Amino acid sequence: MEQEALVFLGAFAFAGVLFKLVILFNLSAKSKIAESFVVVCILFLIQNVSEFLAYFTYLPSEQVSRVFFHAYMISLYFIFPAVLILALTLVEYKHLRRAQIALYSISSLLTLAHFGGFVIAGVKFLGWTAISIQADYFWLASAFVMLSAISAIAVLVYHFLMNDSFEIRGRCKVNLLAFSPMFVIIIFVIISRFLGFESSLAVSLPLASMFFLLIMLLQSNGDIFWVSLRLKIILSVMTLKNINSLDEILLRIERVRIIEALRVCNGVQRSAAKLLSTPPSTLNKKIAKHNIIAEEFQGISVAQAFKIRRAV
Numbered sequence: 385m386e387q388e389a390l391v392f393l394g395a396f397a398f399a400g401v402l403f404k405l406v407i408l409f410n411l412s413a414k415s416k417i418a419e420s421f422v423v424v425c426i427l428f429l430i431q432n433v434s435e436f437l438a439y440f441t442y443l444p445s446e447q448v449s450r451v452f453f454h455a456y457m458i459s460l461y462f463i464f465p466a467v468l469i470l471a472l473t474l475v476e477y478k479h480l481r482r483a484q485i486a487l488y489s490i491s492s493l494l495t496l497a498h499f500g501g502f503v504i505a506g507v508k509f510l511g512w513t514a515i516s517i518q519a520d521y522f523w524l525a526s527a528f529v530m531l532s533a534i535s536a537i538a539v540l541v542y543h544f545l546m547n548d549s550f551e552i553r554g555r556c557k558v559n560l561l562a563f564s565p566m567f568v569i570i571i572f573v574i575i576s577r578f579l580g581f582e583s584s585l586a587v588s589l590p591l592a593s594m595f596f597l598l599i600m601l602l603q604s605n606g607d608i609f610w611v612s613l614r615l616k617i618i619l620s621v622m623t624l625k626n627i628n629s630l631d632e633i634l635l636r637i638e639r640v641r642i643i644e645a646l647r648v649c650n651g652v653q654r655s656a657a658k659l660l661s662t663p664p665s666t667l668n669k670k671i672a673k674h675n676i677i678a679e680e681f682q683g684i685s686v687a688q689a690f691k692i693r694r695a696v
Contacts, residue, residue: 390439390440390443393435393439394436394439394440396590397432397435397436397439397590398436400428400435400590400593400594401429401433401436403594404425404428404429404432404594404597405429407598407601408422408425408429410601410605411425411601411605416473416480417474417555417604418604420466420470420473421470421600421601421604423469423470424463424466424467424470424597424600425597427459427462427463427466428463428593428597430455431456431459431463431593432590434452434456434459435452435456435590437449438450438452438453438455438456438514442509449509450507453507453514453516454504454507457498457503457504457516458495458498460529461491461494461495461498461525461528461529462488462491464529464532464533464536464570465487465488465490465491465528465532467533467536467563467566468483468487468532468533468535468536468539469483469484470536470559471535471536471539471540471556471559471563472539474540474543474552474555474556474559475539475540475543475547475552475555475556476552477539487532490528491528494524494528497525498525501519502519502520503519503521503522503524504516504517504518504519504522505517505518505519523578526574526578529570530570530571530574533566533567533570533571534567534571536563536567537560537563537564537567540556540559540560540563541556541560543556544557544560550650554648558599558600558603558608559600559603561599562595562596562600562603563596565591565592565596566589566593566596569588569589569592570589573588609645609648612644613640613641613644616640616644617640617641620636620637620640621633621636621637624636635674638670638674639674639676641660642660642667642670642671642674642676643676643681645659645660646678646681647681649681650681651678651679651680651681651682652678652682653668653671653678656678
């Protein structure tokens with residue numbers, strides 16, 4: 385590999401290590417969801433550390449660099465099952481423990497196969513990246529990673545559409561947003577490898593994982609609403625035309641705050657008032673002032689909509 389590539393990719397991987405350490409230090413495992421997220425974050429941290437050390441040790445010892453590259457590959461066998469387990473935790477899957485045992489057992493078996501040279505025959509260092517050389521059972525490891533990613537998306541989409549719980553549907557929506565870039569990248573790279581192209585995850589996966597972990601951190605700490613609200617307020621104010629006074633801007637901000645709080649709270653005014661730290665009576669007056677209909681923000685699942693339609 386070129387020295388410029390080693391410096392760039394190594395620095396990029398090191399930035400990923402620091403980013404994930406910051407996220408870990410801001411997490412508190414007080415629930416099953418938070419615990420699953422911590423596991424995912426630790427696995428991504430291990431992956432980034434392995435990647436950084438692979439680039440850092442390449443010039444002094446290519447053999448040592450290969451060892452860390454193999455560690456990077458092995459981490460993939462655990463990361464995507466861990467993401468699937470996180471998705472199952474978000475939807476409150478009843479047999480979560482069994483799923484954990486089954487998925488991590490397969491990951492462990494693939495790790496043993498990797499050590500035996502059945503998955504990857506070697507590593508090929510190119511100009512700006514490193515590519516694994518496929519062995520006899522590379523397809524099996526790739527299929528497991530891809531199926532884990534597809535299953536995670538399928539679980540989230542199904543419960544986003546069909547689950548009766550508004551809270552679970554909200555979790556799935558956020559997780560779908562966070563995981564989609566990573567899903568697209570891993571599927572694209574695996575398919576490209578099978579088609580004979582020398583695709584790599586060197587830059588794309590770390591970027592997607594940073595986005596995923598940041599969104600999930602905001603959700604775990606309850607900050608996702610406030611970040612989203614600030615962005616929507618900025619966009620709303622920017623789209624205002626013919627502003628004559630500061631009061632117009634303040635009224636627009638107030639309206640956006642109320643609408644977003646009602647949307648997050650499924651149209652329940654008391655919950656929205658609590659979220660905005662406003663007395664319920666004050667919020668009711670503001671809702672009337674802005675001609676907002678709270679019932680319009682009461683969402684139901686697709687399954688509930690079908691039941692209502694059949695009853696009619």
